[in-house]
Amino acid sequence: MSDDSPSRPSAGTTIPLPVPTPDNAGFWEACRHHELRLQYCARCGAVRHPPRPTCPQCVSFDFEWRRASGRGIVYTFTIVHGPTLAAFQASAPYNVVVIQLVEGPFFVSNLVGCSADRITVGMPVEVVFEDVSDTVTLPKFRPAVA
Numbered sequence: 001m002s003d004d005s006p007s008r009p010s011a012g013t014t015i016p017l018p019v020p021t022p023d024n025a026g027f028w029e030a031c032r033h034h035e036l037r038l039q040y041c042a043r044c045g046a047v048r049h050p051p052r053p054t055c056p057q058c059v060s061f062d063f064e065w066r067r068a069s070g071r072g073i074v075y076t077f078t079i080v081h082g083p084t085l086a087a088f089q090a091s092a093p094y095n096v097v098v099i100q101l102v103e104g105p106f107f108v109s110n111l112v113g114c115s116a117d118r119i120t121v122g123m124p125v126e127v128v129f130e131d132v133s134d135t136v137t138l139p140k141f142r143p144a145v146a
């Protein structure tokens with residue numbers, strides 16, 4: 001692979017955005033409507049995230065989307081100072097959090113509306129949505145309003 005690969009961001013580029021696949025298109029479409037939906041196995045009911053073709057419990061291909069609470073806790077986090085991908089350098093330092101949703105799955109995102117020194121493991125959070133383009137909305141989290 002050469003250094004001028006088209007998949008490698010360069011300085012001044014916008015952040016790379018998700019490209020929906022048949023497995024996760026329902027997730028991204030729900031985000032566009034500011035809803036968090038999780039993929040559930042239509043055969044055994046197991047929740048699975050990130051979305052994937054088959055159930056890790058029973059290997060069924062059948063699934064359905066169910067609206068999630070959007071609530072969870074900070075399971076762990078880090079503050080990124082860089083170096084990082086060029087597209088993210090202007091945002092550094094920024095946080096990357098792993099949220100454990102009340103439905104069970106872990107979810108990698110960013111915490112907004114909270115300075116780095118206030119982030120704590122176990123803090124309750126809730127989803128918010130950031131429209132980043134005409135077709136893509138990213139789910140982020142903020143400290144939960146009691």
Ligand SMILES: [Zn+2]
Nearest residue numbers: 041044055058
């Ligand atoms: Zn299953």
